[in-house]
Amino acid sequence: MTYVCNYNLFISCFVRILGTRTKRHYYKMKQIIIIGGGIGGLCTALALQQKGLTTQVYETVNEIKAVVAGIILAPNATNVLARLERADQAKMLGMELEHLELTNATGKKLMPVPNKEETIRDFGFAMIALLRSSLYDLLLKALTNNTVLTNKHFEHYEENTNGMTAHFTDGTQAAGSVLIGADGVRSAVRQQVLPQVQLRYSGQTSYRRVANMTLRGAQAHIARGAWGSPIRLGFVPIGFGQT
Numbered sequence: 001m002t003y004v005c006n007y008n009l010f011i012s013c014f015v016r017i018l019g020t021r022t023k024r025h026y027y028k029m030k031q032i033i034i035i036g037g038g039i040g041g042l043c044t045a046l047a048l049q050q051k052g053l054t055t056q057v058y059e060t061v062n063e064i065k066a067v068v069a070g071i072i073l074a075p076n077a078t079n080v081l082a083r084l085e086r087a088d089q090a091k092m093l094g095m096e097l098e099h100l101e102l103t104n105a106t107g108k109k110l111m112p113v114p115n116k117e118e119t120i121r122d123f124g125f126a127m128i129a130l131l132r133s134s135l136y137d138l139l140l141k142a143l144t145n146n147t148v149l150t151n152k153h154f155e156h157y158e159e160n161t162n163g164m165t166a167h168f169t170d171g172t173q174a175a176g177s178v179l180i181g182a183d184g185v186r187s188a189v190r191q192q193v194l195p196q197v198q199l200r201y202s203g204q205t206s207y208r209r210v211a212n213m214t215l216r217g218a219q220a221h222i223a224r225g226a227w228g229s230p231i232r233l234g235f236v237p238i239g240f241g242q243t
C-alpha cells in the first residue's frame with residue numbers, strides 16, 4: 001500500500017481513517033515507512049504512534065531544521081494538532097491572531113475573513129501564528145526516540161506480497177507493510193506512483209524573514225497581506241517579540 005501525503009489534505013483524512021478502522025487490522029501491520037520528515041511526515045508519524053503502530057520516518061537532510069519563517073495554523077490544522085494532543089502547546093508557542101486582513105495594493109479589503117471570536121465559534125480554534133521551528137520542535141519532542149532517521153534519501157520502492165521495500169541512495173533498504181510518501185512538492189514517491197503528474201510553476205517566488213520586532217496597537221494581533229500585481233507583501237506577528 002502506498003499513500004502520498006500532503007500536509008493539509010492528507011493528515012486529517014489519515015487521522016480519521018485510523019480512528020474508524022478496527023485496531024485488529026492495524027496491529028497486524030509491521031512497520032509503517034514514512035518518507036520525509038516535514039510537517040506532514042512528523043504529524044503522520046505521531047498519529048500512527050498514538051494508535052500504537054510502529055513507524056519510522058526517513059528524511060534526506062542531515063538534521064531536521066525548519067526554514068527561518070513563520071507559519072499560520074488555520075483552525076483545520078489546529079484541529080488536527082488537537083487530535084494529536086498538541087494544540088495547547090502550539091498555542092503557547094505562538095500567538096492567536098485576532099484577524100487576517102487581505103487587501104489589494106491600495107489597502108482596499110479583498111474579502112471578509114472571520115475574526116478570532118467567529119473562528120473559535122465556528123471551528124473551535126483561532127488562527128495561531130508561530131515559528132516553523134517551534135512547530136517542528138513540538139512534533140519531534142512528541143515522537144518516540146529515534147523515530148526519524150536522517151541522511152536517508154529515498155530513491156524508489158518495491159511492492160511485493162510481504163509489503164513494501166524502500167530503497168535509499170546509500171544502498172540501504174527498509175521493509176514495512178505500508179509506505180507513506182510525505183516528501184514534499186517534488187515527491188519521489190509521488191513520481192513513482194503517479195509519473196504522469198507534472199509540477200507546474202506558478203510564476204511566484206516567495207521571500208520570507210523573521211524580524212525581531214513587536215508590532216503595536218492595532219497591528220499587534222493582526223496578520224496582513226497586501227496583494228498587488230505583480231508583488232504581494234505580508235506580515236504576521238508570531239509572538240515573543242518577533243514578526
Ligand SMILES: Cc1cc2nc3c(=O)[nH]c(=O)nc-3n(C[C@H](O)[C@H](O)[C@H](O)COP(=O)(O)OP(=O)(O)OC[C@H]3O[C@@H](n4cnc5c(N)ncnc54)[C@H](O)[C@@H]3O)c2cc1C
Nearest residue numbers: 007036037038039040041059060071072153154183184206
Ligand atoms: C511561502 C509559503 C508559505 C506558506 N505558509 C503557510 C501557512 O502559513 N500555513 C500553512 O498551513 N501552510 C503554509 N504553507 C504550506 C506549507 O508550508 C506546506 O503545506 C507544508 O510545509 C508541506 O509539508 P510536507 O511535510 O508535505 O512537505 P515538506 O515540508 O516539503 O517536507 C518534505 C520533507 O521530505 C524531505 N524529502 C524530500 N525528498 C526526499 C527524499 N527523496 N527522501 C527522503 N526525504 C525527502 C524534505 O527534506 C522535507 O523534510 C506555505 C508554503 C509556502 C511555500
